[in-house]
Amino acid sequence: MAVKVAEEWLNICGGCEVSILDIGEPLLDLLPELEFVHMPVLMDHKYFGQTGENTEMEIPEADVGIISGGVRNEKEKHVAEEMRKKCNTLISLGSCACFGGIPALANMFPLEDLYHKVYKDCKTTDSGETPTENLPPLLDRVYALEEVVPVDINIPGCPTNPDLIVKALSALLTGGSFEIPxxxxxxxxxxxxxxxxxxxxxxxxxxxxxxxxxxxxxxxxxxxxxxxxxxxxxxxxxxxxxxxxxxxxxxxxxxxxxxxxxxxxxxxxxxxxxxxxxxxxxxxxxxxxxxxxxxxxxxxxxxxxxxxxxxxxxxxx
Ligand code: SF4
Ligand code: SF4
Ligand code: SF4
Known part of the structure; x- marks a missing residue:
């Protein structure tokens, strides 16, 4: 039976998803053994039903969960927690997920300063109010995934080496272990x-x-x-x-x-x-x-x- 995989992206640039595609030919060998049940970058799978009719977040159960990106706002925190609930093994993919990555450079500044810089003191746009409606509130700083939910495997890199993704998935498929020396x-x-x-x-x-x-x-x-x-x-x-x-x-x-x-x-x-x-x-x-x-x-x-x-x-x- 194929191993069910769910993939999510949080506070990201998308490069980590490209590193999955970058696996190249070995991905063809792995694909028959994997069943992707959730992957927003490839599938139009809405969190609250296709027409927004549900009140509970819907992420299908999976054997393996892969998350790229750190956690910057309440929505990403909710998605991370839901992925942790639904996935037996959780992989933190890329340096944003493992350590906060480049977006966590913003942690050097208080949140109010960031809002001020973006909405009131930006050289290329008119000064305006900080938006509050229909947007998930930012957390006080950028968090690495493992600060929010327990993580089983860390695969760092910006983006990571596709060979490491293959090694981690192959280890999970064969019941072996994965670690970077x-x-x-x-x-x-x-x-x-x-x-x-x-x-x-x-x-x-x-x-x-x-x-x-x-x-x-x-x-x-x-x-x-x-x-x-x-x-x-x-x-x-x-x-x-x-x-x-x-x-x-x-x-x-x-x-x-x-x-x-x-x-x-x-x-x-x-x-x-x-x-x-x-x-x-x-x-x-x-x-x-x-x-x-x-x-x-x-x-x-x-x-x-x-x-x-x-x-x-x-x-x-
Ligand atoms: S040499 Fe390797 S670890 Fe260093 S920045 Fe480049 S990709 Fe990253
Ligand atoms: S030996 Fe180390 S410090 Fe020198 S170029 Fe290579 S990685 Fe950089
Ligand atoms: S680790 Fe690098 S490639 Fe991956 S999402 Fe973050 S910035 Fe993009």
């Missing part, structure tokens, strides 16, 4: 390290690191040692894919694009503090960590839920 992006990065920065300055990310186009994985120096902020040392590995066929080297996704890691897979260990760990990684190769601008936001860019980002107390006047 506690390794850092650096552990899977082929760039050359000499444990010392080549200069004293932290450079702008928009400038291009030096690389050898003909043999990038043999001859390119670690981006951080070149002075570019790369969050590989404090970020969970999982985004890498093999380059150059079966015997090729593993290369993390951004490194493959010759860009430093921005930390989208979140901390290597639950409860780690990437901000503190990154400051020490920067200093250990001889760079001045104080040169990193806006450290709180940059180093917690994807992980502002779980109270990692919050408004700073007002400075005394």
């Amino acid at each position: 506690e390794r850092s992006v650096c552990d899977e990065c082929p760039l050359k390290r000499e444990k010392k920065a080549s200069g004293g300055e932290i450079k702008r990310t928009l400038d291009s690191p030096e690389f050898d186009q003909s043999k990038p994985w043999d001859n390119t120096r670690c981006f951080m040692e070149q002075g570019y902020l790369c969050l590989g040392p404090v970020t969970l590995a999982g985004c890498s894919n093999k380059e150059g066929g079966e015997n090729g080297v593993m290369v993390p996704r951004c490194i493959k694009g010759l860009m430093p890691c921005r930390g989208c897979f979140g901390p290597i260990r639950k409860g780690a503090n990437p901000l503190v760990d990154m400051m020490s990684a920067i200093s250990s190769i001889g760079l001045d960590a104080k040169q990193v601008p806006d450290r709180r936001a940059l180093l917690n860019r994807y992980i502002g839920g779980q109270n990692r980002l919050r408004p700073l107390p007002a400075r005394p006047k």
Whole structure:
């Protein structure tokens, strides 16, 4: 009998759903074993009946629930709770669901400031009243899914690596277990390290690191040692894919694009503090960590839920 799957998207951009489609051919092998019973991105399935005639939210029962996106408003909280009630196993898909993601950068500001910025102080629209009718009220901040309901499997990444979705679903289908090993992006990065920065300055990310186009994985120096902020040392590995066929080297996704890691897979260990760990990684190769601008936001860019980002107390006047 096929395994019933329900998928929901909460506070999202839609990229995590694209990563499901991005599974490609292995999805064809999985599909006969799966029955999608609810998936708003693909199915016109209304929460309160097709014509809004019901008073109770209708999400069908499923063996596996997949939720992308963090929880920003009362409606998303209700959907998350209903999914938890209806699904035996719940997967948190993507960094918005696992840690709040990019939208949780808003957690650095009080809710009233956000409303003011959007409805009264926006440079491109006329100032107006904050709408209150027919809209679900915002929660006080963006929450990671596991702050609202218990989660069984976390698959981080913005978006995640489709291979991880296949591994998680295959494990559930065969009764196996799924976990991402506690390794850092650096552990899977082929760039050359000499444990010392080549200069004293932290450079702008928009400038291009030096690389050898003909043999990038043999001859390119670690981006951080070149002075570019790369969050590989404090970020969970999982985004890498093999380059150059079966015997090729593993290369993390951004490194493959010759860009430093921005930390989208979140901390290597639950409860780690990437901000503190990154400051020490920067200093250990001889760079001045104080040169990193806006450290709180940059180093917690994807992980502002779980109270990692919050408004700073007002400075005394
Ligand atoms: S984790 Fe990234 S890709 Fe997924 S919904 Fe959030 S912003 Fe989009
Ligand atoms: S800091 Fe970045 S570039 Fe350097 S080894 Fe780690 S992941 Fe690779
Ligand atoms: S290299 Fe870093 S930012 Fe890029 S996909 Fe991997 S974990 Fe995410």
